[in-house]
Amino acid sequence: MIDIDQLTWTLRGRTILDHVSFRAAPRRVTGFVGPNGAGKSSTLRVLLGLQTPTSGEATISKRRYRDFGRPLDHIGASLGGAGAHPSRRAVDHLGWVAASHGYGRARVHEVLEQVGLAHAAKARVRTFSLGMAQRLGIATALLGDPEVLVLDEPINGLDPEGIRWIRTLVRRRADDGGTVLLSSHVMAELATVADDLVVISGGRVRASGTVSEVVAGHGGLEEAFFALTTEEGR
């Protein structure tokens, strides 16, 4: 369970997050959608302990990220891209992350296989395409086989096969009892995989609920998105 409770973050007089509240429940895929600059990544950064909010709280299973002694056992996160040094080989990048939690080398090769990067294990990350870098980031998130997955814009750079793979992965995770929080600025794509949607714009949650609840009263997904996230729509 992910709980975001009245999260506010102001920076140099500018409000980045304005009392953001929502929940991502277990056995559900929660889509977190909004235009670029809406506050999606900022919310996730606060949730993952990378940024301290001005007020409010973001917890995973009732705990702050920084309070987890072995966070990767419980939470896997990919914040866009590989998060790796360009000169490092993929297997070495995953190797040090795995070592931080005592996961063996076998697990590294398992996740590389799972994300379709086994053939590129010994390649340097700087030779990766955008899609491969995304997959490496997701591989890092999967290392601990966590029950909570937080993925920021995971479909960026993925081809249709990759997008279908992500859809299958997150669906299976949720069906197995896990919690999945998936952010994107592409509502149409999220709606095909998410059970619940949280729409954010200008640092504020504009709507939340099941996909059908959020879309209700609008002509369709696109209409709902523009109605909720633009000044004209509101």
Added chain:
Amino acid sequence: MMGVLRAEILKAVTLAGVRHTLIAGAVIPALLTWFNARAALRGWQTGTDGWTTQDLAQIGVTESLLAAAALAAVGVMLVSSEYRELSVDQGGGYERVTTALAIPRRGPGLAAKMLVALLLMVPVAVTTNLLSTAVALWILEPAGIGWDRERIAGMLAGCWYMIATGLLGASVTTVLRSGLVPMVYLVVNNTLFSPGFLLTRLTAAAWYLPDTSLIGLVVARMDDPHQPTKVVSGLVAAGWLVVVMAVAWVLERRRPV
């Protein structure tokens, strides 16, 4: 904590730049010593170029100090590598975020990184000192240059000088989150000229600056009544290291990643 240490060790040794610089720091001074010692011995034996036994006694010492530039580079690289970004075409992003996700407690994470830096730098400092000294003494034996208390004290001071320079590089880079300025400054300081050392001509206080206090560990006694002893220089250098590391600790725990 063991997992954090393992992770930091793997991060360090899987970076080719760090590996190569450590090896260069251990070996190149000895090679330079070999060339210089042979030329110096020839000069001393033939009475050309004004070589004295005092000059010969410095062979091996001066060359080994170049390893300080290598360790400064390693210290900077260990930290700055965390902020090296992938290209925009690859989605951008940098390793520091992954580190923060895997090791959310930043204090222990920083402590582990500094400890790994120390574990890598000590063997290089000791090796380069021993190797350069062994080469110098082997070649200069006909001139009666051998082990003495002064040379051993010089080696110990040299080791501390190299290690402290490397740790200073790592600490300053942690504070600045960029390796460019500390890399350029420390490498130039250890190879070409030292701005702090030049400042001692203007003010005695310059002897107590971070880089000058380090140099005070290894430079010969000069005609400057304000020049502190090597012990005092060593203590001042240690003090500066503690201050910069403390600043790095406070900032790392509070700043966003």
